Amino acid sequence: SPYRHEPVEDWYIVGEEIGSGHFAVVKKVVCKRSGTEFAAKFIRKKRASTSRRGARREDIEREISILQELNHVNIIKLYDIFEDKQDVTLILELVSGGELFDFIAERDVLHESEATAFIAQVLEGLAHMHLKNIAHLDLKPENILLTNRAQAVIKLIDFGISRKIEDGKNEIQMLGTPEFVAPEVIAYEPLGLYTDMWAVGVITYILLSGCSPFLGDNKQETFANICAVDFSFDDEFFGNTSDLAKDFIRGLLVKHPGRRASVTDCLSHPWIKPINDRQKEERKEAKTNLER
Numbered sequence: 126s127p128y129r130h131e132p133v134e135d136w137y138i139v140g141e142e143i144g145s146g147h148f149a150v151v152k153k154v155v156c157k158r159s160g161t162e163f164a165a166k167f168i169r170k171k172r173a174s175t176s177r178r179g180a181r182r183e184d185i186e187r188e189i190s191i192l193q194e195l196n197h198v199n200i201i202k203l204y205d206i207f208e209d210k211q212d213v214t215l216i217l218e219l220v221s222g223g224e225l226f227d228f229i230a231e232r233d234v235l236h237e238s239e240a241t242a243f244i245a246q247v248l249e250g251l252a253h254m255h256l257k258n259i260a261h262l263d264l265k266p267e268n269i270l271l272t273n274r275a276q277a278v279i280k281l282i283d284f285g286i287s288r289k290i291e292d293g294k295n296e297i298q299m300l301g302t303p304e305f306v307a308p309e310v311i312a313y314e315p316l317g318l319y320t321d322m323w324a325v326g327v328i329t330y331i332l333l334s335g336c337s338p339f340l341g342d343n344k345q346e347t348f349a350n351i352c353a354v355d356f357s358f359d360d361e362f363f364g365n366t367s368d369l370a371k372d373f374i375r376g377l378l379v380k381h382p383g384r385r386a387s388v389t390d391c392l393s394h395p396w397i398k399p400i401n402d403r404q405k406e407e408r409k410e411a412k413t414n415l416e417r
């Protein structure tokens with residue numbers, strides 16, 4: 126295969142674990158030649174065809190080809206690929222500012238205008254993907270990282286279940302994380318770019334309130350809440366939230382995929398792109414209630 130068959134340790138000093146995925150572990154590494162830090166994602170290969178452990182070759186190659194097609198400041202970059210008997214290892218851009226939600230939880234007050242700046246960056250990264258008919262399909266807070274605390278640049282990570290959406294062929298059976306999956310995922314109906322937009326609605330709802338709109342006591346309850354689109358803006362948590370923000374979320378938590386706001390609709394929504402000072406004023410006043 127076209128991947129480098131030398132040991133990763135020949136070229137990189139392997140450091141601490143900084144993340145883990147389904148069949149993968151992510152470690153901080155330092156390039157021996159340049160001293161530059163990267164993240165190495167060691168993906169365990171499936172050995173026997175009957176084994177349930179390890180990732181299938183076609184899934185690893187799909188993640189790689191999708192990462193190689195994407196080139197955007199808000200999407201994690203892939204620099205190199207190694208392979209040995211046990212793993213395929215992706216050398217990725219190191220994103221060391223932690224998860225967006227931890228950054229926000231640390232802040233005592235986060236104005237909506239700051240929240241929109243983060244969501245706008247998620248939307249910019251998604252716009253780049255959706256333009257190429259690529260859906261992430263596993264958008265959730267832990268897959269939204271920050272480069273560092275100063276600039277607070279967002280990076281989308283983990284394209285492990287990401288897919289090219291081709292008409293008629295997107296009957297993909299898959300399940301992201303229950304709390305963030307759209308109704309079509311639960312109903313085994315076609316997934317699409319619109320499936321990511323539902324997740325943006327859930328993420329924004331949580332960012333502004335600290336509450337999860339559909340989370341039940343178990344998976345079944347959560348799925349029932351999602352399929353019924355059973356959510357509300359409880360005044361206890363949304364009392365300070367602007368009407369623009371609620372309108373933005375309502376446009377995304379729509380059951381019918383065809384009626385759901387697209388990434389383009391979102392980028393031109395007044396909550397993200399205020400067109401006059403009144404809209405700016407309205408946004409500024411509101412504060413988030415994210416759990417501290």
Ligand SMILES: Cc1ccnnc1
Pocket residue numbers: 143144145151164201217218219220221282
């Ligand atoms: C977890 C992770 C993945 C990619 N880059 N940095 C950190």
